[in-house]
Amino acid sequence: MRLKTKLVVSATGLTFAIVAVLSLLFVGELLRQRIEQTAAANNVLASEVTLMTRQAVETGLRANPPSDLGNEALYAAVGGALRRYQPLDDVMNAIVRYSPTVQDVSVTDARGITVVSTDPEAVNQTAPQRNSLESIQNGSIAYQRRQVFGRPQVFDTVQPLERNGQPFLAVHVGVRSTFLRNSYEPWLRAAGLFALLAALAAMLAAAVLANAALQPIEQISRQLEKLTLQAGEPAASAAQGKADSDAMVRVSQTIDRLGEQMRSKEAGFTTLQANLNQMLDTLRDGVLLFTADRRAAMVSDAVAYFLNYPEGELVGRQLEEIFEPDTALGAAVLASFADGDSVTAESVTLEDGRRVQISLDRFNDGLGESMGTLVTLRDLEWVMQLGQELEISRRLAAIGRLTAGVGHEVKNPINAMVVHLELLRSKLSAAGPEAFGGAQRHVDILAGEMQRLDRVVQTLADFSRPMDMKLREQDLRQVVAAVVDLTAAEMHENGVLVRVDSPEDPLMVRVDAELVRQALLNLMLNGMQAMPAGGKLVLTLHREHQFAVVEVTDDGEGIAPEVLPRIFELYFTTKPKGSGIGLAMTYRILQLHGGALDVRSNNDPRAHERGTTFTLRLPVASAADTRKATSAGTSRRALGEHV
Incomplete structure (x- = not known):
């Protein structure tokens, strides 16, 4: 499968997943709202039954008060009052008849015994345990779905009726889950259909947009291939890239080749910059590179010998800020810039007597527009001193070569002369001081001079010997x-x-x-x-x-x-x-x-x-x-x- 096709399919699938998740959240929110509406409606119905129950109790007890004040007599009197009160029975039956979700309505006493109910079989029976509709209303979407669309059950809406702060009677409105499912299914089906259509429409739109977005890749590929050829890419490598029909693959390969070329060029430029910086650090000439707008882009350390600014403070300054017009050097440089031509070896005498040679080299593009100017400042006194130092180095080198040979050639004759002189001294001493009329004094003089000559030769040898550096x-x-x-x-x-x-x-x-x-x-x-x-x-x-x-x-x-x-x-x-x-x-x-x-x-x-x-x-x-x-x-x- 082509990479472009993979990208389109991936974008479409991702869009479908997002729309599906949002649709599920949307349907779940609708279900929660419907359950809240059902619970609110049942609370209204329960309130109506509670009101009728209160009226029935008050009316019945006034007409037939209990024989004693015991609980049994009271419950019997209340039960009779509720059964005889026809409006209560009418309201309860009307709720069951007309509400699409209510299964039964009943009233229980504090003992949980059903006093009246729309289901005759439940009267005088213990009320069954049911889940509260409010608990489903506050549950998660998954919980709501399981309760409503799971196994059939009855949910209860309860409103208590108290007496002296204690529970006395309770009104129950039973809601069957089957009725809820039948009530919710039509709009749930419509919502699901809408979500499906939305997902399909989103997938189609994503496929069209992804295809349109990736369409320029072909043009980008062609431009990158031209760029690689201009950058020196071999024709065989470029032809191999074109052989692949997938534009995305060709773009990836071309970018990889461009990356290799850029890294190679960057390495070359980094080496060149390092060599340039090293050369400028050791160069005694002051070098300043100005851009077309006369702003200093590069300044060598040696510029500090000619100006009153440290090197770090000059980069980024304008030409007029570096060279002051009231100085001899500044006036000469500004005048050379004003002429617009290159300057070669123009000499200027500074205020302290130094003679400086100025050179200006201008750089232009192919259209003749200025790209920058290179200014070189050279101390002529230093040039003369450098020549002297070179002469000194040449002399010392020549002396080193000479002394290395002379020291060896002279040392041996001196050693022989010293030996024979010592033999002569021994013979003179044996013959006595008067034998040769004071010749011993001349021998002593010769011995002293021979020792001095030996020290001179030894010094020559020491000077020409290589030094062992311990840095x-x-x-x-x-x-x-x-x-x-x-x-x-x-x-x-x-x-x-x-x-x-x-x-x-x-x-x-x-x-x-x-x-x-x-x-x-x-x-x-x-x-x-x-x-x-x-x-x-x-x-x-x-x-x-x-x-x-x-x-x-x-x-x-x-x-x-x-x-x-x-x-x-x-x-x-x-x-x-x-x-x-x-x-x-x-x-x-x-x-x-x-x-x-x-x-x-x-x-x-x-x-x-x-x-x-x-x-x-x-x-x-x-x-x-x-x-x-x-x-x-x-x-x-x-x-x-x-x-």
């Missing part, structure tokens, strides 16, 4: 506190006051704590050495977007501008006893963690802010989890260190 989630505040405690005694001896400004909330980073402590130790010791007469060293911790930042600031002599670009070169030093390796090692540690090191310095003796500040950046834990521990991160600022 763990650490609170950067605790790492800094450990370095401060380690250097506390030495700082105190040199008259340096150390102050740490850290936030209340943890700064969680995923790092090798030992290596980061080594990098911070190098920076703090260089800051101390830059203040030979003592001073203040300030460590400031805070979070900046996706980075945890540590700033190490001293108020020492500062670094000369001509020396600043070279301070991170391996073996470059301005100290008489410096090795020139500390900064290169610190830079390498930051690279391995995907971080960056920034430096700014002022060596003007008259300047109020004289000194040097190193800014160390490490990715926060959520960002560091996505990086490999052994890959070198791209640094963002030129590095520097006092050496």
Whole structure:
């Protein structure tokens, strides 16, 4: 059976069931109303008999009072009065004769003995037990149906007559169930026929409406099949769907195919969005995507370097709310938008002296209508620094390759020279100090220089050796506190006051704590050495977007501008006893963690802010989890260190 036929049959059957249930309720309600009407009519008849009974008792007792006041004499006097009162007998017989449902009418005394009745055989007999018509009236529909249409029986309507607050006489109106059934059957038959016709009409209407409602399925099926073909559905799969003659089955199959295509597309878009978000998080260029109505739909984190708003507050704002016209950057961007053309690499100098390059790329639909604009902000100073960092990385890589080979080649000759030098020293000692005219002193000098050369080669080998990273989630505040405690005694001896400004909330980073402590130790010791007469060293911790930042600031002599670009070169030093390796090692540690090191310095003796500040950046834990521990991160600022 076709699915469409099944749906029509199901709708028709459900409609018939609903109409049948409602019809049964309707017929049951009619039966209940008819029983209530019968009970009300019988109550009226019973009231009429009660009134006649009261009159008969009053009239009879006045005419023939009882001989004594005993109950037997009273009952005998009342019975005689009721039998002699002809109007009572006429009313009772008239009720039986003309009421279609009443079988008999009787009056009983308090003992349950029938005093008068339309059935002569029941007089002076105990009245039979009967179900009350009121109990059937208050019963359920099923109970009413069983009582009325079940086995024949007589229902009773009773009205008592009291004397001195006690039951004295009772009027009984007996209703036979057979009479009720005969009275109810004509209208019940008519109601059942009406319900059947209503059910058939409802079934026909449901079948017609269901068929009409499902008629557009064929058209929907064709449209969905076209949509699947437009979405790249193979022709063979579409032809297989058309081979099925059931439109509902074809629609179901087509929807399933569309669902698969949508899930595949959604997975692709989700991956693309994740890659785009990751790229924007690590991109230093500020990127803003505006819709056709100049509303920001996407803003990268780096925009905060160019504007005074955090990234989260810019999404959804209008162009004029983001770029203020009274600023150099805002005026340039608004003017570029007003021109209506794309802009490539337009340079603007900001109020703080930074040079920013602006690019506008416009997107149009096939009709030439604007769909949006992509704005890119690039810090030209950072581009230059990035070039310097790349050059540094290239140099360090070359040095690493060179030292790996040189260390091996030089180490062996040095070892041989040291051995022979020790043999020569032994022979000179055996010959005596005056044998060679002071040659022992020259041998000692050669031995010292050989040891120093050996230390240099060992340092080269240590620098070029791969580091074993042990990454763990650490609170950067605790790492800094450990370095401060380690250097506390030495700082105190040199008259340096150390102050740490850290936030209340943890700064969680995923790092090798030992290596980061080594990098911070190098920076703090260089800051101390830059203040030979003592001073203040300030460590400031805070979070900046996706980075945890540590700033190490001293108020020492500062670094000369001509020396600043070279301070991170391996073996470059301005100290008489410096090795020139500390900064290169610190830079390498930051690279391995995907971080960056920034430096700014002022060596003007008259300047109020004289000194040097190193800014160390490490990715926060959520960002560091996505990086490999052994890959070198791209640094963002030129590095520097006092050496």
